Amino acid sequence: MIYEFAVFKRPMLFYAFDLEDYITSRDFYEPYEAFVPGKIVETFDDLIIALKEEDFEQEKVPKFLDKHFKYQDGKSSERLVDHLFSEQAEEKNKDVGEIYG
CATH class of the missing domain: 1.20.5 (Single alpha-helices involved in coiled-coils or other helix-helix interfaces)
Incomplete structure (x- = not known):
């Protein structure tokens, strides 16, 4: 869904509460922090704050689109x-x- 949301320039938050565990056990093809087109939050409190403040780091979307869509x-x-x-x-x-x- 991140591709569709990026194309429509919709705000995204990535609630990665288990990011370190996932990286340790499985990992990604490329660094997660560099890949996702939005703000990464790792705690529920940070998620609520980002939602309340509408802090989505949408400036990451154009770079993501340029990388994945000709x-x-x-x-x-x-x-x-x-x-x-x-x-x-x-x-x-x-x-x-x-x-x-």
């Missing part, structure tokens, strides 16, 4: 349709060329 211009559907129809046109032309070629 296109962010809102034209992905248009590109997909153009690509599909250009492939269909190429196939149709290929079939016609084989018949009349």
